[in-house]
Amino acid sequence: MSDIxxxxxxxxxxxxxxxxxxxxxxxxxxxxxxWSIRNLDLVGLILFAPGLLAVEYGGYKASPAVQQMGFLxxxxxxxxxxxxxxxxxxxxxxxxxxxxxxxGGLVFLxxxxxxxxxxxxxxxxxxRDDLAGAATATKLxxxxxxVDVDQLARLGPGYPLxxxxxxxxxxxxxxxxxxxxxxxxxxxxxxxxxHETTARVMAIISQVAVVTGMVAIGWLHFENIRLGIAAAxxxxxxxxxxxxxxxxDHALPGALVVWAIAAYRRPxxxxxxxxxxxxxxxxxxxxxxxWCSFYWERGIRRFALGVTAALLLLVVALFITSPSGAVFAGxxxxxxxxxxxxxxxxxxxWALPFNDPVFRLPVLAAFIAMMxxxxxxPSPKNLGTLLSCSAAVLLGSQFWKAxxxxxxxxxxxxxxxxxxxxxxxENRVALLVLDGEWFARRRAA
Numbered sequence: 001m002s003d004i005x006x007x008x009x010x011x012x013x014x015x016x017x018x019x020x021x022x023x024x025x026x027x028x029x030x031x032x033x034x035w036s037i038r039n040l041d042l043v044g045l046i047l048f049a050p051g052l053l054a055v056e057y058g059g060y061k062a063s064p065a066v067q068q069m070g071f072l073x074x075x076x077x078x079x080x081x082x083x084x085x086x087x088x089x090x091x092x093x094x095x096x097x098x099x100x101x102x103x104g105g106l107v108f109l110x111x112x113x114x115x116x117x118x119x120x121x122x123x124x125x126x127x128r129d130d131l132a133g134a135a136t137a138t139k140l141x142x143x144x145x146x147v148d149v150d151q152l153a154r155l156g157p158g159y160p161l162x163x164x165x166x167x168x169x170x171x172x173x174x175x176x177x178x179x180x181x182x183x184x185x186x187x188x189x190x191x192x193x194x195h196e197t198t199a200r201v202m203a204i205i206s207q208v209a210v211v212t213g214m215v216a217i218g219w220l221h222f223e224n225i226r227l228g229i230a231a232a233x234x235x236x237x238x239x240x241x242x243x244x245x246x247x248x249d250h251a252l253p254g255a256l257v258v259w260a261i262a263a264y265r266r267p268x269x270x271x272x273x274x275x276x277x278x279x280x281x282x283x284x285x286x287x288x289x290x291w292c293s294f295y296w297e298r299g300i301r302r303f304a305l306g307v308t309a310a311l312l313l314l315v316v317a318l319f320i321t322s323p324s325g326a327v328f329a330g331x332x333x334x335x336x337x338x339x340x341x342x343x344x345x346x347x348x349x350w351a352l353p354f355n356d357p358v359f360r361l362p363v364l365a366a367f368i369a370m371m372x373x374x375x376x377x378p379s380p381k382n383l384g385t386l387l388s389c390s391a392a393v394l395l396g397s398q399f400w401k402a403x404x405x406x407x408x409x410x411x412x413x414x415x416x417x418x419x420x421x422x423x424x425x426e427n428r429v430a431l432l433v434l435d436g437e438w439f440a441r442r443r444a445a
Contacts, residue, residue: 010120013056013171017049017239024237027099027106028230038097041084041420047077048409049239055407056173056243064352071349074406075399081416082395086370088388089378094424099230106229113236114211118204120170121246126196127169151330153345156403157282157337158249159314161321165199166192168246199248206251210414211236213258220262221383222423231417240409247410253281254410257394261387261415265433267299271306278307279314282337283397283411286367287390289375294386297431341402348404364400371396383428384419391415 011019024046030036054070057063099106155163211232218228235241244250260273274291277284288307295303315332322328333339341364342357350357374389381389394412398405 010171011242013173013239013243014053016171016242017053020237020239020242021046021049024234027101027237028234029100030097033097036097037091038420044077044080044084045234045238045417048074051077052240052243052407053173060173064354068349068352068354071352071406075349078395078398078406082392085388085392085395085416085419088419089382089385092424092426094422096224096423098226099233103226103229106226106233110211110229110233110236113233114208117170117236117242117245118207120242121168121200121203121207124168124170124246126166152334152337152339153343155334156344156401157334157339159280160318160331160334162249162252162280165195165202165248167249168196168199168203169243170245171243200246202248203246203251206248206255207241207245209255210251210258210410213255213262214414214418216262217258217418218421221264221425221428222421224423227421227423228418231414231421235414235417238413240413244407244410249281250408250410253277253284254412254414256280257284257287257390257411258414261383261390261418264294264383264386267295267302267434268306271303271308272310273306274303275307275310276314279311279335281411282335283401284394285337286371286393286397289371290381290386290389290393293375293379294381295430295434297380297429298434298436299430341400344402346402348402349406350402360400360402367396367400380429380431382425384422384425387415387422387425388419391419 024042028038028042030038033039051070051073054073055067056070058065058067058070101109151160151163214232214235215225215228218231219225222228256273256277260270260277263269263273270291274284274287278288291303292300314335318331318335319328322331341361346357349355350360371393374393378385391412394415397411398408401408
């Protein structure tokens with residue numbers, strides 16, 4: 001960016017936290033209704049950032065105590081929003097609380113933020129720690145005898161080819177040091193350059209898809225495009241988005257789930273998008289009971305067909321790209337997360353010396369109980385329930401996720417913001433808004 005804008009310097013994440021917090025309050029805080037739910041939601045969203053900064057600071061300074069404090073801060077704010085999403089469907093009275101800026105101003109600000117964030121993705125060069133996960137995946141990919149055990153334990157469940165892409169940290173609390181990745185010659189260098197380019201393109205497409213999907217939901221389903229634009233602008237303003245703009249494993253699943261919501265009147269399309277999200281990062285598999293419950297009265301077969309078709313497509317792609325049957329079996333196991341919770345290699349909160357990993361198991365049990373309850377209650381489910389409960393499920397998975405759980409906020413943040421801004425959607429139930437099954441219509445004709 002300094003080649004385009006004279007004397008441009010990237011904003012430090014801590015400075016951006018202060019600036020974006022002030023800007024978010026000026027745009028969305030309702031000063032005439034001080035104790036409104038919107039204001040409490042806005043304060044809670046801003047409070048995510050101190051925990052993120054503490055985690056990064058503790059990692060750079062090798063201070064487990066600071067990291068512990070950061071993760072606990074993030075989990076405390078996440079727990080508050082989890083309760084908020086679980087009770088969102090009970091808030092029937094939802095007054096229209098628009099932003100303090102006109103639609104034109106919001107669009108200009110949102111486009112400007114998106115351009116700067118995506119420019120950071122293009123101009124950022126991955127550092128050595130950004131390439132660590134990709135190097136591990138590349139190394140284990142060639143060792144067919146150990147890939148089925150080591151790769152899943154070290155990297156976690158997800159689509160194996162996704163782990164080959166480097167992580168692009170667009171903002172750092174501290175500048176790059178001697179650990180920066182140096183130039184590499186030969187085949188390895190060209191392969192790494194290809195992976196870096198692929199990661200940048202996928203991150204840009206994913207972030208654009210998240211923003212456009214939120215606007216589309218406001219236009220098509222909220223019948224108020226201003227609400228969708230406001231939610232998208234707030235998403236771009238959050239410090240988390242600036243920190244993790246280039247992380248494909250964060251943004252891609254979030255984009256797929258957002259567009260699944262946008263296409264909810266087409267169960268086959270929504271099922272295909274949820275299936276792609278499941279194959280990409282595995283954890284959206286816990287959305288299936290909730291979404292099947294939503295489509296149970298109408299559309300369940302089309303939704304199930306879409307999920308199955310998407311997963312089969314990803315499995316076929318794995319089979320074509322796998323060098324051997326042993327590697328394919330290991331990659332298939334990683335894609336579907338076939339591993340016991342006590343066998344996985346822990347990173348993040350559960351790997352800190354202050355925490356006993358055994359307590360992760362009751363947290364997982366409580367999450368499964370919550371997931372099963374949401375499949376039954378409330379009934380029937382409307383679009384508002386689908387939004388808030390999907391955000392609750394993806395948010396709840398962060399508490400027991402073995403690999404840096406709590407930091408993958410792009411999975412649930414767009415849905416959470418849409419639930420904050422949404423109007424009353426009680427009439428958006430599958431039985432009323434979906435067409436009948438094709439075979440049923442054929443028999444009736």
